[in-house]
Amino acid sequence: MKWYHYLAAFAAGFFFGNAVPHFVAGVMGNAFPSPFATPPGVELSSPLVNVLWGLTNVFIGYVMLRLSRAQTSHTGSMVAIFMGLAFVSVMTSILFGNALGSPSF
Secondary structure, three states: OOHHHHHHHHHHHHHHHHHHHHHHHHHOOOOEEOOOOOOOOOOEEOHHHHHHHHHHHHHHHHHHHHHHOOOOOOHHHHHHHHHHHHHHHHHHHHHHHHHOOOOOO
8 A cells, every 4th residue: 555545544544533422412412612613613503403414424434435445354454444533523512622622631
């Protein structure tokens, strides 16, 4: 695999991980911070906006996964996907924890 395949695999994990909180909050009917609020990522967006943003993240993650040519038999690509997922998970837990008034640590 070439270096950009690993980058695409990392991006796939990132977008799949980012889809989860937005989609789940949206389908539960809860407002949640999104890039479309003012200010972005701080104020709350409607459940519909979050469902649509979550689905957009799933679509982008799928495209990145296809571009990465990742295979379950290739450990490097699976690690890159996991690293993207782990990165966005830690980053958003801190960001949204602060935005929603929860402690980060």
